[in-house]
Amino acid sequence: MEKVKLGNSNLKVSQIGLGTMAFGRWISEEDSAAILDHAVNSGINLIDTADYYGPGQDEKPPYGDGTSETIIGNWLSQNPGVRSKIVLATKVGSNTNPVMSNPTLSREHIHQQIDSSLERLQTDHIDLYQAHLFDNNTPLAETLTTLSGLVDEGKIRYYGVSNYTEYQLTQALAIIKDRRLNPLTSLQNRYNILSKHNDHDVLKLAQRSHVGFLAYSPLARGVLTGKYLNGAMPSNSRAAQGEPLIQEYFNDADKAAVEQLKTISDQSGIPMSQLAFAGVLSIPGITTALLGASKVKYIDDAIKAAGLKLPQSVMSELKSL
Structure with missing residues (x-):
């Protein structure tokens, strides 16, 4: 798979990256390891996680215990030599307290969490360390100065938001x-072919500023695969398992757009998921689309999409959604 430069860094990342939000949450450690194996063997080198990812996301209040990081760390320890071949990214700033909600990007919290993440990931450095979300309760200068300082300390190579x-x-x-x-180095935001005007604005700013753009949820949490068409609710789907964030896509406008995507798919002979991925990757400024694969076969589908050269007529139809 083609590798592209991430922002102004020396990192070369695959156009498809592996998102691991479901590791330890809906996906067992054994299945997670199989997904990691297949992703890396298929040319994907960007592995993205967070100290928040794990089963605690579904608790009240939601919190992170680093389960996904732990699974990745165990996989790395069992596969000597892989660490140097991948770009390992994680995030800090979401709630990690099971008793009360206290997300923060303070200097103290970042220093505490970077050491915990390094321990769970079983590595001496993180390639890309990202502020998971904007923290209104901490001066932005404090957060950025702390992240920049971690680069100087050698604990991280680059940082993003x-x-x-x-x-x-x-x-x-x-x-x-x-x-x-x-x-x-980078901005990681939600972006898919259903994205609204505000998403376009921040993408353009990142592009002008030479900041790499990592697009998460390129399949709109599975909605753009067509699995929920006509009111369907597959038993093993995110929606059926209670994913709250998917609910925002269950509206009349997005339903109509997905139905139109199905028509484009039928006419072009290109699967809906591949159209959705290729549509995102064709947008100027987007470096990588992050795939939250729950099965190995989804990786193959995304990789095929990365190699697609969509006809201009199809591109025009996707833009009209």
Whole structure:
């Protein structure tokens, strides 16, 4: 698979990355290891996780215990030599307290969590360390200065942010320039062919600023595969397992768009999921689309999509959704 430069860094990442939010949550450690094996053997080198990912996400209040990181760390220890071949990314800043909700990106919390993540991942450095979301309770300068400092300490190679708006990214870039911090490498935001205008704005800013863009949820949490068409609810699907974030796609406008995608798929002979992936990867400024694969076969499907050259007529139809 083609590798592309991530932002202004020296990292070369695959156009399809592996998201691991479901590791230890819906996917067993054994199945997670099989997915990791197949992804890397297929040319995927970006593995993305977070200290928040694990079964605690479904508790009240939701919290992270690092289960996904632990699974990846165990896999790395069982596969000597793989670590140098992958770009390992994780995140900090979501709630990790099972008793009360206290997400924070303070200097103290970041220093605590980076050491915990390194221990769980069984590695001496993280290639890309990302602020999981904007923290309104911590000065942004404190967060960015701390992340930049971790680069100087050698605990991380690069840092990025996630779930930032155009305004928040503008603020971050100004602080980094003013304080002469290590540069911001990436922005990881939701992006799919159902994305709205605000998502386009922050993507354009990232592109102008030479910040790499990692698109998560390129399949709209599975909605763009067509599995929920006509009111279907597969028993092993995210929706059936109680994923709350998928509910926002169950509206009339997105339903109509998915039905139109099905028509485009039928006419072109290209599976809906591949159209959705190829549509995202064809957008200027997007570096990588992150696949949250629950089965090995989904990896093969995404890789095929990365190699597609869609006809202009199909591209025009996708843009009209």
